[in-house]
Amino acid sequence: MPDSKPRVALFVTCLVDLFRPSVGFAAVKLLEDAGCAVEVPGAQSCCGQPAYNSGDRRSTQAIARQVIAAFAGYDYVVVPSGSCGGMIKAHYPALFADDPATAEQARDLAGRTYELVSFLVDVMKVERVSARYDGVATYHDSCSGLRELGVKSQPRRLLASVEGLTLKEMRDGEVCCGFGGTFAVKYADISDKIVEEKTDNIRTSGADTLLAGDMGCLLNIAGKLERAGDPTRVRHVAEVLAGIAGPALGEPGGES
Amino acid sequence: MKATSRAFKDNARRALGDPQLQKALLNLRTGFAERRAHAVSQLPEWEKLRDEAVAIKRHTLANLDFYLEAFEQKVTAQGGQVHWCRDAAEANAAVLAICRRLDAQTVTKGKSMVGEEMGLNDHLEANGVTPVETDLGEYIIQIRHEPPSHIIAPAVHLTKEQIGESFRATHRALDPARRLEDARQMCDEARAILRPRFLAADVGITGANFLVAETGSSIIVTNEGNGDLTQTLPKAHIVLASLEKVVPTLEDASTILRVLARSATGQEFSAYTTVSTGPRRPDDADGPGEYHVVLLDNGRSALLGGEFEDMLRCIRCAACLNHCPVYQAIGGQSYGWVYPGPMGAVLTPSLIGVEAAGNLPNASTFCGRCEQVCPMKIPLPRMMRHWREREFERHLPPRTYRLGLAAWAFFVERPALYRRAADWGARILGYVGRARGRFRALPLAAGWTRTRDLPAPEGRSFMSLWAERVAARKRA
Numbered sequence: 001m002p003d004s005k006p007r008v009a010l011f012v013t014c015l016v017d018l019f020r021p022s023v024g025f026a027a028v029k030l031l032e033d034a035g036c037a038v039e040v041p042g043a044q045s046c047c048g049q050p051a052y053n054s055g056d057r058r059s060t061q062a063i064a065r066q067v068i069a070a071f072a073g074y075d076y077v078v079v080p081s082g083s084c085g086g087m088i089k090a091h092y093p094a095l096f097a098d099d100p101a102t103a104e105q106a107r108d109l110a111g112r113t114y115e116l117v118s119f120l121v122d123v124m125k126v127e128r129v130s131a132r133y134d135g136v137a138t139y140h141d142s143c144s145g146l147r148e149l150g151v152k153s154q155p156r157r158l159l160a161s162v163e164g165l166t167l168k169e170m171r172d173g174e175v176c177c178g179f180g181g182t183f184a185v186k187y188a189d190i191s192d193k194i195v196e197e198k199t200d201n202i203r204t205s206g207a208d209t210l211l212a213g214d215m216g217c218l219l220n221i222a223g224k225l226e227r228a229g230d231p232t233r234v235r236h237v238a239e240v241l242a243g244i245a246g247p248a249l250g251e252p253g254g255e256s
Numbered sequence: 257m258k259a260t261s262r263a264f265k266d267n268a269r270r271a272l273g274d275p276q277l278q279k280a281l282l283n284l285r286t287g288f289a290e291r292r293a294h295a296v297s298q299l300p301e302w303e304k305l306r307d308e309a310v311a312i313k314r315h316t317l318a319n320l321d322f323y324l325e326a327f328e329q330k331v332t333a334q335g336g337q338v339h340w341c342r343d344a345a346e347a348n349a350a351v352l353a354i355c356r357r358l359d360a361q362t363v364t365k366g367k368s369m370v371g372e373e374m375g376l377n378d379h380l381e382a383n384g385v386t387p388v389e390t391d392l393g394e395y396i397i398q399i400r401h402e403p404p405s406h407i408i409a410p411a412v413h414l415t416k417e418q419i420g421e422s423f424r425a426t427h428r429a430l431d432p433a434r435r436l437e438d439a440r441q442m443c444d445e446a447r448a449i450l451r452p453r454f455l456a457a458d459v460g461i462t463g464a465n466f467l468v469a470e471t472g473s474s475i476i477v478t479n480e481g482n483g484d485l486t487q488t489l490p491k492a493h494i495v496l497a498s499l500e501k502v503v504p505t506l507e508d509a510s511t512i513l514r515v516l517a518r519s520a521t522g523q524e525f526s527a528y529t530t531v532s533t534g535p536r537r538p539d540d541a542d543g544p545g546e547y548h549v550v551l552l553d554n555g556r557s558a559l560l561g562g563e564f565e566d567m568l569r570c571i572r573c574a575a576c577l578n579h580c581p582v583y584q585a586i587g588g589q590s591y592g593w594v595y596p597g598p599m600g601a602v603l604t605p606s607l608i609g610v611e612a613a614g615n616l617p618n619a620s621t622f623c624g625r626c627e628q629v630c631p632m633k634i635p636l637p638r639m640m641r642h643w644r645e646r647e648f649e650r651h652l653p654p655r656t657y658r659l660g661l662a663a664w665a666f667f668v669e670r671p672a673l674y675r676r677a678a679d680w681g682a683r684i685l686g687y688v689g690r691a692r693g694r695f696r697a698l699p700l701a702a703g704w705t706r707t708r709d710l711p712a713p714e715g716r717s718f719m720s721l722w723a724e725r726v727a728a729r730k731r732a
């Protein structure tokens with residue numbers, strides 16, 4: 001019954017597209033396993049946060065218009081990132097206060113947009129996944145996912161069904177990792193201090209794997225751990241849930 | 257107070273490299289947040305209370321002129337006086353005029369952020385009046401000649417050892433061999449030093465947490481009781497308050513007090529809540545001979561009705577500072593003016609200009625914890641973004657940054673072009689970085705790679721791999 005399947009458009013996000021396509025494929029697998037018909041609209045690039053957070057409203061609006069058009073007509077839009085999901089869901093509608101027609105379209109898109117893992121649990125009612133991962137993982141709650149979209153229990157629920165995986169909470173798991181997009185480059189010293197706290201907490205948690213739902217945080221945390229020579233593996237939560245486990249972030253030998 | 261907000265980045269770098277400061281900040285990081293969380297968890301109606309507090313302030317701000325005039329009428333009717341001051345200079349002049357008229361040699365002061373904003377201590381000293389801070393934290397930074405680092409705990413950036421050293425260096429008349437190790441001992445010592453000064457002071461100056469329109473009262477909360485002595489003993493009591501401190505009724509003030517204490521220190525109520533209404537009446541046992549309210553605008557009325565109006569709800573509880581990862585990393589003095597942390601990042605550009613304070617609203621990860629804990633539900637990240645937009649409109653960010661952003665936007669707005677560029681980027685970076693799996697140095701991300709590696713891309717963009725997969729599926 002292919003017709004009864006919800007049509008889901010994947011918003012890949014620019015960081016997954018560039019750094020870690022395997023997260024995109026993991027997302028596709030999880031969505032298909034959950035009974036969705038997945039499509040990837042070609043006219044996508046970035047959600048516009050770098051412009052938005054730099055105060056460039058005009059570019060942000062142009063990018064948002066483009067996303068609104070590219071993702072029109074799908075039942076759902078799913079994003080493997082709380083940050084980009086939050087951008088579309090919580091911020092797009094407010095961008096068009098003086099353009100009611102576009103604002104309406106933005107609200108419509110916002111209503112159909114979900115972060116990946118919360119979509120699986122809250123909308124598709126997925127209760128478990130069939131995957132195996134041998135290790136002890138700790139989960140970092142990325143800020144936008146947690147505070148804008150309420151992503152907290154959903155990843156933990158699904159991770160609990162992964163065979164071989166133990167989940168351990170770290171201290172201050174809800175505290176920012178210091179990435180903040182351009183912040184990490186513009187205020188690199190401060191960003192570094194914040195991620196140092198985060199990696200200290202990861203280390204003392206006793207986990208051998210750090211999971212999160214946002215590439216930005218993952219690149220930041222992985223980069224800090226690697227510079228310190230720490231062997232903790234860093235992965236996007238979707239990789240583990242989908243049972244796709246190539247080299248961890250920053251490990252040699254990515255597929256070419 | 258002279259602003260060093262322009263040097264924010266240098267200030268922050270120094271703060272990050274200061275081991276004493278980092279040690280002090282470590283204590284702050286756990287204490288405040290845990291106590292607040294506990295207090296909030298003990299109060300089932302917390303969210304309801306928060307909503308009530310927000311509604312009170314909203315209503316007041318919408319009718320600010322009315323309530324301020326009502327407040328003044330009550331104060332006047334009780335024999336007090338309200339001084340309306342447009343800016344710090346007018347407010348300083350008003351305070352000095354009172355001191356001169358009463359021939360004041362010394363004034364005692366309770367904690368007042370508005371006083372800091374005015375730079376009152378410097379002004380008094382320059383005019384021959386000696387101000388004595390009576391709040392322990394304020395006293396400590398006064399003897400060290402430092403600005404405050406926190407809006408409710410001004411000396412929180414110092415370790416016990418540093419404070420002990422300052423006491424020894426300042427209180428030279430005391431036995432140099434005395435023990436001075438814990439907070440209790442230091443507190444007792446400060447008390448002993450301050451006691452005679454309370455009695456000698458001609459004028460007492462305090463801040464205000466609230467001005468109550470209904471009764472013409474000012475209210476302060478402290479945990480040391482120093483405010484009471486400051487204001488009841490001298491000839492005159494001067495209250496320094498910014499105009500958004502007014503609330504309609506005593507009942508309103510007590511509602512907000514309940515969220516204030518919990519948000520600030522995790523207490524249900526502060527140890528001392530002092531309500532002052534007018535000067536001493538004939539049958540009062542004690543009290544000041546005169547009662548003055550110096551009401552400071554300093555740019556606040558310009559925020560009414562605009563995108564920063566919500567900021568005027570702020571009750572200075574400091575929860576946003578205590579939960580801010582940036583504040584926790586660099587401390588309050590790095591912000592370079594009176595108000596640090598998220599509330600300062602919004603307020604400071606409003607008061608001293610975004611040219612001088614542009615770094616403040618930019619130095620945020622937008623993690624959103626400040627808004628989450630703010631009892632007055634002030635959308636701090638959104639307002640920081642408004643500042644960034646104003647900066648951008650005025651071309652204030654560096655040229656290289658703006659050009660980089662424009663180049664990036666050019667591609668992002670053309671997805672077909674972007675797709676090709678992304679795939680090439682992924683291929684090149686993936687190829688170069690594959691052997692190690694990460695980069696230890698990258699030209700455009702030097703700040704990042706100085707202290708962190710950058711994981712290498714896997715080698716192809718998702719969009720190009722997906723296109724191949726779709727094509728293969730079609731062929732099959």
Ligand code: SF4
Nearest residue numbers: 570571573574576630
């Ligand atoms: S902005 Fe909110 S959290 Fe921060 S000091 Fe003001 S009231 Fe408290």
